[in-house]
Every structure is written in C-alpha cells, then in structure tokens.
Amino acid sequence: MKTKELTKTEHEDQVANTSGRGEVSRMEETRIRPLADVYRDEHAVRILLDLPGAADQDVDVSVHDGVLAVEARTERSPEDVRIYERSFRLDRRMDTSAIEAELQRGVLALRIPFLEEARPRRIEVKSA
C-alpha cells in the first residue's frame, strides 16, 4: 500500500491521466464509490472503506492540498476490473503526515491523528 504526499506536478499528472478522453474509452473499468464510515475521537479521525477484493498493492492513498484520496484498482478477471475511488477534505488541524493505513478482509482502515497543538489539553488551574 502506498501512502504519499503528492507534489503538485504528480497530482496534475494524475488529473490529466484520468480526464483524458482517449484514456477512458480504452478501458473497460467500472468505477465504484466505496461505502464509508467516518468516526472521530479526541485523538484522531478514523475512516473505514469497503474495498472487497483489494490487496495491499492495489490501494493508493494520497493527500494533496488537504484532500485525502483513496483509489484501489482490482482486477478479478480481464472483464471485471473495478476502480474504487473516494475523496475526503480534511480539516487543517489534522496531521496528514502521520496517516496510518491498514487493509484487512477487504476493508481499508485509515487513522488520521489531529496535530499535537490542536488536541484537547488539560490545563492546570493553580489557586493563588
């Protein structure tokens, strides 16, 4: 599984690749918007995505300009190629450099922690 911070050029390349008319007409792929759960506690946001049939190497998780994008390409047979894609805009208080990703039984679990300074703090109150 690849988790990376995209540079601007890489991102533009990706957009160019997916929006090229010729590129799409060649492919016999089904694009699927995977079902998702999003939970949060005081430390992190947890995103779960159903990606049945996906192996580690099929999944691509990237963050660019505060947008978390998940793409997975599964090829069950030459006639059954599925591309799962879904994006989420992340709050800027989230630490995108510390994203954890785990794929188990076709479910991708992402954990995105809040930045240290954005976490709730306990403040000691001293009496005079």
Next chain:
Amino acid sequence: MVNVRSPWVFQDLVEELDRMTRDMGWAFGGTSSYPESVVSGLEIQDDEARLNLDLPGVQESDLELVLEDNLLKVVARREDSHLEAEDVLLRERSFGEFSRAYRLPWTVREEDVEARFEKGVLHLRLKRAPESAPRKIQITTK
C-alpha cells in the same frame, strides 16, 4: 484541574468531495453505483455455477453456507465498527446479519463444492449432480 476542550465543529472536520467524483464519473461515462455483477454475482452454466459475493469485513467464522438440493443460502454477520468513545461523522457501511438465498436450476453435488473466502470476497464453485438414471418399471400382466 479543569478539562478544556477545543471547540470542534464536527461537520467541518471531514468534508466529502464525492459530488465532484460523481460528476466526473458521469462526464467520463463511468458510474457511481455498483455494477449488476456485484449485486447478483451468480453465473450459472449447464453443469457448473460460480458465485462471487462481496462480504468485506466479515470474519470467516461469521460466515455460513447452507446447501439443500438446489437451494444455496449464504449467511454472514458483520461486526459494528463503531467504538463507544467515538463520534459518528458518517455511517454508510451496514452491520449485523446478512442473508441471501440462491436457487439453482439443478441439484448441486454436495461433496464437490469449492468455497474460498479471500480479501472480503466469497468465491463459490458449485457443480451439478448427475441426474439419477432413468428407471425402467416392470409391468406385470396377469
């Protein structure tokens, strides 16, 4: 000790870009919905049938297959992923029991069923039982 919580605005935390993805999907001739094959997942031939069923997140121990002549029943249970300490921002994935029955046009050879559960997908291969040989009935005359 005073517990100070930062004033989170929950809805602001995760904003989806799905609409954009969907619109792009339409623009390029794609689709945002599940293809037919995912829903049915059953391919029936003359003497063999294959079933591919998406059951992401299901544990093998929570999966049950029942076969009775030409009726196949799949029962699966998926755990609730939500932890008690968490707030729910979005919930689309269902949990609990899932059950689906498939009726085949012929009787299945029970001893020859192939079942594989991999990466959240159940793969089944069922073979047709040989027909019982035609039986001649003796007619007795008085």
